[in-house]
Structures are given as structure tokens and as C-alpha cells.
Amino acid sequence: xxxxxxxxxxxxxxxxxxxxxxxxxxxxxxxxxxxxxxxxxxxxxxxxxxxxxxxxxxxxxxxxxxxxxxxxxxxxxxxxxxxxxxxxxxxxxxxxxxxxxxxxxxxxxxxxxxxxxxxxxxxxxxxxxxxxxxxxxxxxxxxxxxxxxxxxxxxxxxxxxxxxxxxxxxxxxxxxxxxxxxxxxxxxxxxxxxxxxxxxxxxxxxxxxxxxxxxxxxxxxxxxxxxxxxxxxxxxxxxxxxxxxxxxxxxxxxxxxxxxxxxxxxxxxxxxx
Amino acid sequence: xxxxxxxxxxxxxxxxxxxxxxxxxxxxxxxxxxxxxxxxxxxxxxxxxxxxxxxxxxxxxxxxxxxxxxxxxxxxxxxxxxxxxxxxxxxxxxxxxxxxxxxxxxxxxxxxxxxxxxxxxxxxxxxxxxxxxxxxxxxxxxxxxxxxxxxxxxxxxxxxxxxxxxxxxxxxxxxxxxxxxxxxxxxxxxxxxxxxxxxxxxxxxxxxxxxxxxxxxxxxxxxxxxxxxxxxxx
Numbered sequence: 001x002x003x004x005x006x007x008x009x010x011x012x013x014x015x016x017x018x019x020x021x022x023x024x025x026x027x028x029x030x031x032x033x034x035x036x037x038x039x040x041x042x043x044x045x046x047x048x049x050x051x052x053x054x055x056x057x058x059x060x061x062x063x064x065x066x067x068x069x070x071x072x073x074x075x076x077x078x079x080x081x082x083x084x085x086x087x088x089x090x091x092x093x094x095x096x097x098x099x100x101x102x103x104x105x106x107x108x109x110x111x112x113x114x115x116x117x118x119x120x121x122x123x124x125x126x127x128x129x130x131x132x133x134x135x136x137x138x139x140x141x142x143x144x145x146x147x148x149x150x151x152x153x154x155x156x157x158x159x160x161x162x163x164x165x166x167x168x169x170x171x172x173x174x175x176x177x178x179x180x181x182x183x184x185x186x187x188x189x190x191x192x193x194x195x196x197x198x199x200x201x202x203x204x205x206x207x208x209x210x211x212x213x214x215x216x217x218x219x220x221x222x223x224x225x226x227x228x229x230x231x232x233x234x235x236x237x238x239x240x241x242x243x244x245x246x247x248x249x250x251x252x253x254x255x256x257x258x259x260x261x262x263x264x265x266x267x268x269x270x271x272x273x
Numbered sequence: 274x275x276x277x278x279x280x281x282x283x284x285x286x287x288x289x290x291x292x293x294x295x296x297x298x299x300x301x302x303x304x305x306x307x308x309x310x311x312x313x314x315x316x317x318x319x320x321x322x323x324x325x326x327x328x329x330x331x332x333x334x335x336x337x338x339x340x341x342x343x344x345x346x347x348x349x350x351x352x353x354x355x356x357x358x359x360x361x362x363x364x365x366x367x368x369x370x371x372x373x374x375x376x377x378x379x380x381x382x383x384x385x386x387x388x389x390x391x392x393x394x395x396x397x398x399x400x401x402x403x404x405x406x407x408x409x410x411x412x413x414x415x416x417x418x419x420x421x422x423x424x425x426x427x428x429x430x431x432x433x434x435x436x437x438x439x440x441x442x443x444x445x446x447x448x449x450x451x452x453x454x455x456x457x458x459x460x461x462x463x464x465x466x467x468x469x470x471x472x473x474x475x476x477x478x479x480x481x482x483x484x485x486x487x488x489x490x491x492x493x494x495x496x497x498x499x500x501x502x503x504x505x506x507x
Contacts, residue, residue: 037357152377159367162357163348169323170423171342171371217403219359 004239017128020136021195021234023143027188028201029208029230030150033223034161034181036209042092043080043182045202046099047189050076052198053102053109055123060113065123066138069190076102077186081178126197126249128238139191146184153177158219196249204230207256214260214267229259274336275300276427276459277322282331284314284321290329290482291317297478297487301337301426304453304460306474308467308502313480315463316349319431322461337426342371345424345458347416349431354412355405361415362400365391368422383422390418394448410441417448421458428452430462434469442466446473467502 009015035044051073058068076098083094110120122130131139150157159167160177168174185205192201212226237252275298283293292314299305307315320326322333324341335341345368368390369383379387391397394414399407404415413433420428430449434442446469453460464470470477477493479486485498493499 037353039353154377155367155370155373155379158359158363159370162354162359162364162367163351165323165325165348166346166419166423167367167370168325169344169346169348169429170368213358216358217360217406218401219357219363222358 004243013129016133016136017131018235018238020131020139020143020191021128021238022231023140023147024188024192024195025204025208025230025234026227027143027146027150027184028192028204029226030223031146031181031185031188032205032207032209032230033212033219033226034157035185036206036213037161038181040081040181040185041202041206042095043077044185044189044205046080046095047073047077047186048193048198048201049099049106050102051190051193051201052123053106055193055198056106056109056120059119059123060109066135066190069193070187073190074183074186077182078179081182122197123193124197124199125247126193126195126200128195128248131194135194139194142187142191146188149180149184153180154223157181162219196252200249200253203253203256207253207260208233211256211260211263214263215270229256233259276303276335276337276339278334278336279322280332280334282318282321282328282333284317284326285329286317292321292480293330293483295331295478295480295484297484299427299459299461299476301459302453302457303476304449304474305462305476305478306470307461307463307478307480308465308470309480309485311465314482315480316431318480319429319461319463322429339426343424343426345420345422345428347413347420347428347430347433349435350409350412350416357404359404360401361391361396361404361407362387364404364415365418365422368419371423386422387418390421393421394418408441409436410438410444413437413441413445414448417445421452424458427459427461430460432463432465434464434466442469449473471499471503 009018035041051069054069054072055065058065080095080098156172156177159172160174164174189201192204196204208226208230209222211229212222216222216225233255234252237255238248240246241248241251278298279295282295283290285291295318307318309315317326321328323344323346366379366384366387369379369386372383373379391400394417396411396414396418399411404412407415433445437445449460450473452458471490471494474490476488477486477490478484479493479498479502486493486496
């Protein structure tokens with residue numbers, strides 16, 4: 001096991017992706033706790049499809065993928081948040097429309113230009129190993145920003161998540177923090193798409209926090225445990241995929257799924273006993 | 274100077290006025306009950322007082338050194354909170370958030386305030402329990418302790434007895450009485466439980482989209498809307 005890890009880290013491109021992957025997994029799990037509890041899980045899913053559309057168009061135009069996708073997804077995130085806040089339009093339907101719409105635009109762009117090449121496959125299913133040096137730098141910087149903001153505003157984010165009206169009434173600018181959550185989520189999703197792909201990124205956000213909630217009873221421990229679970233599943237998934245030559249993204253998600261089932265069972269036993 | 278004064282306040286949803294021409298004031302130590310039928314604009318008025326909703330007309334003025342972010346608020350419980358993984362201590366402490374400003378953590382005096390308010394609500398022994406495992410009455414105490422952390426002067430309660438059994442409801446009203454009498458915190462409570470409203474409150478505001486009555490409880494009992502609403506039960 002140790003030997004395997006050492007071999008993995010000895011390839012420079014691998015250790016590069018591992019670093020980016022750990023940071024992205026960390027960001028996704030931290031934000032996931034808030035998104036799941038605020039009932040925003042579907043927004044994460046919708047954003048990943050918007051991200052795919054944006055990446056497809058960027059690659060068709062030969063533009064830098066992340067630089068195009070990040071602003072587009074950030075705008076989409078604000079928009080989706082607005083929709084889910086207004087009672088007039090039904091939020092879940094609007095999200096479904098936007099996510100399938102942008103997926104269709106992405107697929108159309110791809111088939112009209114380059115066809116289903118490896119680039120496109122990478123965005124759909126992820127390829128952590130194909131991360132370039134420049135992408136890596138951007139990922140690391142953005143992840144650190146997400147982590148720092150999260151830690152600085154931890155208590156405010158908790159208050160806004162638990163009871164938005166109370167937070168607003170007692171003078172916390174809930175709207176501002178909602179925008180911050182949307183912004184951080186958008187960034188994390190675009191970065192995570194390189195790792196596990198557009199189709200699987202929402203699982204990276206939702207699984208760890210759901211798993212942690214099976215057994216934790218404090219918000220703080222949910223946050224810490226879901227971060228640990230996320231990083232553990234990422235490393236475990238990468239190791240297995242390296243050893244057995246399976247797709248990295250799918251392996252990571254399956255590791256998350258196994259842990260979720262395991263923790264659900266533990267939670268059920270604990271509650272009965 | 275009153276703690277809070279409303280002058281000709283109207284509140285509207287998408288151009289439709291739900292509450293109009295509301296004028297009243299609350300002094301330090303008052304206990305005001307807002308009563309009325311369902312859909313008479315009570316909860317909307319509360320939202321206006323909390324600044325969650327801008328009045329379409331009229332003004333709300335704070336006095337006696339009260340600012341908009343110093344109001345304690347006991348909201349109706351949401352579905353979202355039913356399965357929320359947070360400890361009682363974390364929830365109560367979040368009431369101190371308005372004292373933090375930009376400081377990213379709670380200091381010692383805020384933690385002490387949270388502890389004190391938990392003790393006062395009799396939930397200190399629940400402090401590390403999970404919020405989702407509590408009974409309805411225990412949850413109300415937790416949220417009340419949180420509201421007390423946020424205020425020293427004024428507490429707003431939105432239908433606090435919803436979903437509680439009669440015994441727990443009585444306990445809750447007793448708690449409110451204690452907070453009002455011993456800590457001199459003014460209370461504004463929305464309620465459709467008119468009988469306990471008149472037996473606890475010092476003032477009554479009776480709403481039916483417009484105010485039908487505002488004044489002391491004694492005068493309310495003799496007024497026309499009071500007699501009609503109580504149906505001669507007292």
C-alpha cells in the first residue's frame with residue numbers, strides 16, 4: 001500500500017493531479033454540507049451540465065476551457081439561486097430545463113464541430129490525469145480561496161443554512177452569503193468536472209455530506225467528517241483505478257457510494273440500539 | 274420614546290395589500306399580542322417589523338437605543354430544520370452572531386451568553402444533543418434561547434404554540450411571562466389563541482387586514498371587536 005502510494009507520487013504528473021484532486025474533493029465536500037441542508041442539491045447537478053455546455057463551446061472555439069466555463073457557470077449559479085428563491089416559478093422544473101438545455105447545446109456544439117473526441121469525453125467522464133500545469137495552478141488557487149472563505153465565514157454560513165429568516169432578522173446579510181455559496185459552488189463544480197466529469201461531479205458534492213449525516217449529530221462534526229470521507233474516497237478511488245485500470249472518476253464515486261451504504265447501516269444500527 | 278413605533282404601515286404582496294394603515298407602538302416591558310383570523314396579515318406584519326419585508330407605505334421607527342439587528346425572533350419551525358444535524362449548543366450560539374460583526378469566531382462572552390440562556394430555558398443538559406432528536410417543546414425552548422441571545426430588549430414570536438400539546442404550551446407561556454417580568458424584555462407575539470393572549474398580554478392589537486383595535490387588554494375586553502372575537506367566553 002505504502003509502496004503503491006510512493007510509486008504514484010513519484011510520477012510528477014500524478015502527484016500534480018493528486019494535489020489538485022485532494023483540494024477539489026475537500027471544497028466539494030465542505031460546500032456539499034451546506035447545499036444538501038439548504039435543499040440545493042439539484043442546483044449542483046444543474047450547474048455541472050451548464051459547465052459541460054460551456055466547456056464544449058470553449059473547446060469548439062479553441063478558447064481556454066476553464067476561463068470560459070467559470071464565468072458562465074457563476075452566472076448560471078446566481079440565476080438558479082434567484083429562481084429557487086422566487087415562489088412564482090417552480091424551482092425544480094426550471095433547473096431541469098436549464099440543465100438539459102445546456103447539455104443539449106453542448107452535445108450539439110460537439111457534433112457540429114469536432115465530433116466526440118477525447119477532449120469531450122474527458123469533460124463528460126473526467127480525466128484527472130490530463131490536468132495541465134496551468135489548470136493545476138488555477139485549481140489550487142481557487143480551491144484555497146474557497147477554503148479560506150469557508151473557514152472565515154463558517155458561523156455565518158451555519159446560521160444562514162439553519163434558519164435564513166432568523167439570520168436576516170438579526171442583521172446577517174443572508175443574501176450576500178447565498179451569493180457567496182453560489183459563487184463558491186460554481187467554481188468548485190467547474191474544477192471538479194476535470195476530475196470526475198460533468199455527469200458525476202454532483203455526487204462528489206452530495207455523497208460525503210450525506211454519508212457524514214448518517215452518524216453525526218453536530219454540524220461541526222458533519223463538516224469535518226464529510227471532508228475526511230471525501231479525501232479518503234478520492235485517494236482510495238485513485239489507488240484502485242491505478243491498480244485495476246478502471247476509470248478514475250467512476251471509481252471515486254463508487255468508493256463514495258460504498259461508504260454511504262456502510263454509514264447508513266451503522267446509523268441504522270446505532271439508532272435502534 | 275417607544276421601543277418601536279409603526280405609523281400607517283401598509284404591507285403588500287405583489288401589489289396586493291394584505292395589511293393596511295397599522296399604527297401602534299410598544300414600550301419597554303410591554304407584552305403585546307397580535308390577534309386575528311388566519312390570513313388577516315399577522316405574520317406579514319411580523320415580517321415587516323423584522324425588516325424581512327419593506328412596507329409599501331408608512332414608517333417603522335426604532336427608539337430607546339434599539340436597532341434593527343437587536344430583535345430576538347422566534348420563527349415558525351420549518352420542514353428544513355426537522356432533520357438538521359446540529360447540536361443544541363450550536364443552534365443557541367448562532368443567536369449571538371449579530372454581535373460578532375466580521376470576527377470569524379465567537380468570543381468568551383458570547384459563549385457565556387449562550388450558556389446562560391440555555392440554563393434559563395432549562396435546556397443546559399440537552400446542550401450536546403442533536404436538534405433533530407428533540408421534542409417539539411424542547412425545540413421551541415432551544416429557539417427561544419437563541420432568540421434571547423440576539424436581544425436584550427425586544428422579542429418577536431410568530432405563533433409559538435403551533436404543534437405543541439396543551440401542557441407544553443402552558444409552560445411556554447409561563448416562560449414568556451418570566452422573560453417579560455424578570456428581564457423586562459418587551460414581547461410581541463402573534464397568536465390565534467385568543468384566550469391565553471388576553472390572560473397574559475398587557476396590550477392587544479386585533480388585525481383584520483386593518484387594525485380593529487389597539488390598546489390595553491382591559492379595554493380590549495370591553496371593546497366591540499374584543500367581545501365579538503371572544504364570543505363571551507371570558
